[in-house]
Amino acid sequence: MSTAMSISHKSKKKARQEGPAAAMRDVSRYLMGTYRRPPIVFVRGEGCYLYDHRGKKYLDFLGGLAVNALGYSHPRLVKVMRREAGRAVHFSNLFHHSFQGPLARKLVDWSGLDRVFFTNSGTEAIEGALKLARLVAHQRGVTGKTRILAMENSFHGRTFGALSVTHPAKYREPFAPLVPGVEFVRFNDTSDLEAKFDDSVCAIVVEAIQGEGGIFPMSGAFWTRARELATHYGAALIADEIQCGLGRTGRAFAYQRHVGLPDIAVVAKPLAGGLPLGAILAQGSFAEAFSPGLHGSTFGGGPFTCAVALEFLETIEDEELLDNIRQRGAQLRAGLSRMGAEFDFIRELRGEGLMFGLELSVEGKTYVANALKQGLIINCTHDRVIRLLPPYIVTERQVADFLARLRTVFARTKRPAGLASAPTDADSPRALIAAR
Ligand code: PLP
Numbered sequence: 009m010s011t012a013m014s015i016s017h018k019s020k021k022k023a024r025q026e027g028p029a030a031a032m033r034d035v036s037r038y039l040m041g042t043y044r045r046p047p048i049v050f051v052r053g054e055g056c057y058l059y060d061h062r063g064k065k066y067l068d069f070l071g072g073l074a075v076n077a078l079g080y081s082h083p084r085l086v087k088v089m090r091r092e093a094g095r096a097v098h099f100s101n102l103f104h105h106s107f108q109g110p111l112a113r114k115l116v117d118w119s120g121l122d123r124v125f126f127t128n129s130g131t132e133a134i135e136g137a138l139k140l141a142r143l144v145a146h147q148r149g150v151t152g153k154t155r156i157l158a159m160e161n162s163f164h165g166r167t168f169g170a171l172s173v174t175h176p177a178k179y180r181e182p183f184a185p186l187v188p189g190v191e192f193v194r195f196n197d198t199s200d201l202e203a204k205f206d207d208s209v210c211a212i213v214v215e216a217i218q219g220e221g222g223i224f225p226m227s228g229a230f231w232t233r234a235r236e237l238a239t240h241y242g243a244a245l246i247a248d249e250i251q252c253g254l255g256r257t258g259r260a261f262a263y264q265r266h267v268g269l270p271d272i273a274v275v276a277k278p279l280a281g282g283l284p285l286g287a288i289l290a291q292g293s294f295a296e297a298f299s300p301g302l303h304g305s306t307f308g309g310g311p312f313t314c315a316v317a318l319e320f321l322e323t324i325e326d327e328e329l330l331d332n333i334r335q336r337g338a339q340l341r342a343g344l345s346r347m348g349a350e351f352d353f354i355r356e357l358r359g360e361g362l363m364f365g366l367e368l369s370v371e372g373k374t375y376v377a378n379a380l381k382q383g384l385i386i387n388c389t390h391d392r393v394i395r396l397l398p399p400y401i402v403t404e405r406q407v408a409d410f411l412a413r414l415r416t417v418f419a420r421t422k423r424p425a426g427l428a429s430a431p432t433d434a435d436s437p438r439a440l441i442a443a444r
Pocket of ligand 1: 131
């Protein structure tokens with residue numbers, strides 16, 4: 009055995025013996041510093057609850073950032089994972105397997121679009137969608153049809169193409185130069201959209217509800233105009249449904265609250281119940297444009313992930329979870345609205361289904377930290393927006409319990425200072441919505 013191998017065996021044994029403290033030490037010593045984490049090691053989950061290394065129980069209203077839509081260890085997903093792990097987790101996309109076709113058919117049924125390509129993640133799906141839009145423009149033989157419109161306050165992922173259509177400068181600028189040809193449109197501002205749209209645009213990328221941006225729903229008027237202009241100029245309307253899609257809003261896809269389909273939709277997060285799987289869905293010429301060799305993925309759409317994703321979608325159908333999402337969403341909205349009336353630092357409640365943002369006038373991170381101490385998992389995005397993305401299986405009692413405990417957190421937390429550089433109303437998409 010080589011020295012490196014024997015050292016790695018020794019350190020593995022040592023880490024196991026020392027437990028969570030050593031695991032956290034190793035993280036700070038050996039991992040790149042991309043995440044700021046509290047000193048907790050989660051060891052397992054069941055339903056809507058997580059358990060840490062001390063056995064403490066947490067009610068999870070973040071759901072792995074919109075991934076754990078069926079909670080943890082859902083019996084149907086566990087059963088399929090066990091079965092497929094014993095068969096094959098990977099073959100390669102050079103061969104057929106039993107699950108890709110049926111999963112694609114189910115996604116087509118849910119979305120109203122025509123065809124599917126599988127990826128490993130959200131950002132990879134966005135990359136493929138942008139490539140598809142450029143490809144169709146090239147195939148139509150229109151020269152210079154390469155511009156891409158994206159929304160201010162958007163988030164689409166971390167790879168170069170996805171980063172190029174992500175608006176906040178803090179994500180983009182450290183990695184410049186990015187993909188050229190992208191222009192940002194003011195969210196929900198149809199005049200700005202009209203001014204920037206012309207024949208040189210090959211794609212417009214939107215989120216029906218902006219997620220990372222702070223839970224901002226797109227207006228029906230803006231969606232309709234984007235659809236009209238995309239059709240008029242032969243550009244792809246790309247709906248990023250990675251956070252808001254696949255049931256999250258109480259509809260199969262969040263764009264279904266509007267009239268007219270996108271040309272391309274991308275999904276990922278909850279699709280395979282926590283396993284990495286994304287998909288590009290497309291209609292019409294966008295569904296037919298890829299030919300063998302033009303695009304691909306080694307891992308995307310393997311038998312293991314596809315079998316679990318099929319089970320995920322069938323579980324939503326069989327257990328009528330879209331109804332539960334709408335009912336629990338209404339319960340959550342009512343309770344959060346009551347809190348809005350009680351606490352003057354709550355400025356606004358936005359969202360639908362099980363996707364809510366509670367905008368505060370002060371920093372949210374102290375509330376998030378205190379909630380964690382009380383056994384509640386929530387998140388703060390854009391410094392001041394408390395974001396809730398609970399699992400679709402959440403029960404009436406769990407929502408009531410969550411609301412009571414969040415109220416206690418709000419009541420007992422010493423009010424944090426306002427933000428040093430609080431976004432002004434003029435910068436906020438909310439101001440635009442209110443102005444209309
Ligand atoms: N698009 C949206 C709307 C997202 O919320 C995210 C992730 O948060 C992404 C794209 C990127 O997805 P992934 O992290 O799987 O690459």
